[in-house]
Amino acid sequence: MGFISKKWRATVIVIAAICGGGFILEHFIGFNPVSEAVNTVATPVKSGFSYIAHSLETARDFIWEMRAYKADNERLEAEIIKLKRENRDASEYKEENERLIKLLELKESVSDRETVAAKVVSHSQNNWYQQIEINKGSLSGISEGAAVITPDGVVGSITKVGANYSIVTTILDPSSVMGIKIARTDGTGLCEGDEELAGNAQCKLSFVDRNTPVIVGDVVISSGSGGIYPAGLNIGTVISVSADRTGALNFALIDPAVDFDLLREVLVIL
Amino acid sequence: MRVVKLTLWIAILYILQTVFCGVISVNGTVADLMLVFCLAYAFMERSVSSAALVIIICSVLNGSAVGRIFPVVTAVTAFGGIVSYSFYNYLRFIPSFLRFLIVLIPVSFVMSVIETIIAYRGIENVLAIAIPYIIYTAAASAIIYPLLYKTMFKNDESKRFIIQERN
Numbered sequence: 279m280g281f282i283s284k285k286w287r288a289t290v291i292v293i294a295a296i297c298g299g300g301f302i303l304e305h306f307i308g309f310n311p312v313s314e315a316v317n318t319v320a321t322p323v324k325s326g327f328s329y330i331a332h333s334l335e336t337a338r339d340f341i342w343e344m345r346a347y348k349a350d351n352e353r354l355e356a357e358i359i360k361l362k363r364e365n366r367d368a369s370e371y372k373e374e375n376e377r378l379i380k381l382l383e384l385k386e387s388v389s390d391r392e393t394v395a396a397k398v399v400s401h402s403q404n405n406w407y408q409q410i411e412i413n414k415g416s417l418s419g420i421s422e423g424a425a426v427i428t429p430d431g432v433v434g435s436i437t438k439v440g441a442n443y444s445i446v447t448t449i450l451d452p453s454s455v456m457g458i459k460i461a462r463t464d465g466t467g468l469c470e471g472d473e474e475l476a477g478n479a480q481c482k483l484s485f486v487d488r489n490t491p492v493i494v495g496d497v498v499i500s501s502g503s504g505g506i507y508p509a510g511l512n513i514g515t516v517i518s519v520s521a522d523r524t525g526a527l528n529f530a531l532i533d534p535a536v537d538f539d540l541l542r543e544v545l546v547i548l
Numbered sequence: 549m550r551v552v553k554l555t556l557w558i559a560i561l562y563i564l565q566t567v568f569c570g571v572i573s574v575n576g577t578v579a580d581l582m583l584v585f586c587l588a589y590a591f592m593e594r595s596v597s598s599a600a601l602v603i604i605i606c607s608v609l610n611g612s613a614v615g616r617i618f619p620v621v622t623a624v625t626a627f628g629g630i631v632s633y634s635f636y637n638y639l640r641f642i643p644s645f646l647r648f649l650i651v652l653i654p655v656s657f658v659m660s661v662i663e664t665i666i667a668y669r670g671i672e673n674v675l676a677i678a679i680p681y682i683i684y685t686a687a688a689s690a691i692i693y694p695l696l697y698k699t700m701f702k703n704d705e706s707k708r709f710i711i712q713e714r715n
Contacts, residue, residue: 286630289600293607293626297619300611304618316612320562327567334571 374542380429381543388427388508392548394418398541399443408451408476412544415440423506425547431512431535432456432500433544446544449513449534450476457503458483458513465490466501469513469532479538483516483530492519492530508547553700558605561585561692566613577680579688580656582610586625587655588693590633591648592701603629617666624662628655645693649686656685 300310385393396414414420416439426433426446434448447454454471467486475481486492496516502509514534561581569578586606593599603626611622632651639647660678665671 283596285596285600289604289626289630292604293623296604296608297611297623297626300622301619310618312608313612313615313618316608320566320609320612323559324563324567327563331567331571334568338571 377429377543381545384427384429384545388545388547391508392419394420394546394548396420396444396544396546398544401538401541408448408471409437410434410446410448410538410541412444412446412546413442414546415442415444417441418546419548420444420546421548425507426544427507427511427547428536428541428544430537431514432507433536433538433541435506436546444546448538449481450479450538452476454481456507456513457501458498459501459509460486460490460492460516461497461499463490463492463496465492466503469498475531479534480517481514481532481534483532486530492516494519498532550700554602557585557696557699558582558602558609562609562613574684575680577677577684579684580610580659580681581688581692582606582613583625583628583656583659584652584685584689584692585696586610586629587632587652588648588689588696589700590629591636591644591651592697593633594636596633599629599633603633614663617663620662620666621659624655624659628652628659631655645690648693649689652689653682653686656682 296312300312304310381395385395394414396412396418399411399413401411402409410433412426420436420439422436422439424436426435432449434446434451434454436444437447438445449456449469449471451471452473454469456469458467458469459465460467465487468484470482470484472480472482483492483498494516498513498516500507500509500511500513512535514532514536516530517533518531520529520531561584564572565578565581572578583606586603589602589606590599593602607622607626607629610625611618611620614621628651632648632655635647635651636644639650642650657678660681661671661674664674664677
């Protein structure tokens with residue numbers, strides 16, 4: 279064992295003396311001369327470095343705090359996104375609730391006829407909402423020719439029925455014809471879809487009774503003739519009138535009361 | 549030159565450990581740099597006089613840094629240094645740094661246990677204090693050991709090799 283040499287023995291004795299002496303002096307007189315001497319010499323040197331140490335510590339704390347702030351910021355941003363999403367959902371639920379309340383009121387207003395509420399699944403892609411698909415079909419009792427309405431007014435009629443879906447041809451479609459009445463005058467006529475007008479979501483008013491004048495702003499309602507649509511349902515408003523030289527009406531344009539872009543729920547009258 | 553280097557090493561580590569402890573602490577744990585240096589130097593130094601002197605200086609400085617438990621810290625540091633010096637000749641097939649860790653880890657464990665028992669007057673939190681202390685001290689040794697070797701012992705090894713070649 280090389281370390282039990284004379285030099286090592288001396289080293290051990292020195293250390294034992296330092297430790298033992300330090301312990302005894304510390305214990306009995308509360309003063310350790312070796313430790314005191316080292317600290318007396320080292321303290322001025324240490325105090326010189328303490329300013330740098332404090333600066334570094336401050337810088338380190340600042341960096342740590344920045345990381346904490348960053349984490350807080352990320353957490354708050356995530357919370358904002360979550361709250362925005364919740365707020366958006368709440369707004370959607372509110373709108374849906376309002377629509378459904380209106381639909382319920384409409385359902386109650388046509389209590390003499392059986393009705394089925396349905397959701398709009400899709401709009402036809404290429405022909406400006408001339409056809410829409412709803413999520414109820416023959417299983418719900420829907421059959422071809424049934425009228426489709428919303429609280430705003432008439433949408434159209436069922437032209438194709440599947441088990442769990444139906445196709446609604448709107449009043450904008452060129453094949454659509456329905457009997458109408460001018461609410462102001464009780465004059466009758468026909469509301470027809472038109473290929474060109476469908477692009478602007480408008481339809482045509484024709485065959486109006488010659489004795490009853492039509493003016494812009496007249497409200498057009500269903501006449502009930504034909505048996506598909508109940509009488510008195512809102513169809514739209516006259517937005518322009520075209521007359522010949524004698525003043526006889528050629529045709530008028532109707533702006534439908536239903537906004538086909540925003541259709542979400544409809545009521546099918548069975 | 550060697551004395552200057554040695555003085556610089558001891559001064560820098562002492563200042564780092566005593567003044568910059570707040571900066572180098574990780575979750576309140578500070579590596580025992582003087583202990584690492586003392587053991588590493590004793591491990592690499594083959595001159596008994598030089599190793600003994602460094603062990604005494606480092607032990608006293610380390611003990612002074614902690615104050616109240618001066619005798620204990622001084623004794624453990626010195627004991628660790630002496631063991632480290634002697635351990636150099638054992639298990640030579642293991643790389644030298646790993647051999648050094650074999651000495652450092654138990655010594656730092658003993659140091660942390662004794663410090664905890666004396667300072668906190670209990671052994672409940674010994675492992676919670678000892679484990680981070682040992683890991684951090686071992687991590688510090690991974691920096692100090694190769695640097696110390698490069699700055700103070702690499703040339704000696706080369707000279708020794710040349711002398712052996714000449715003989």
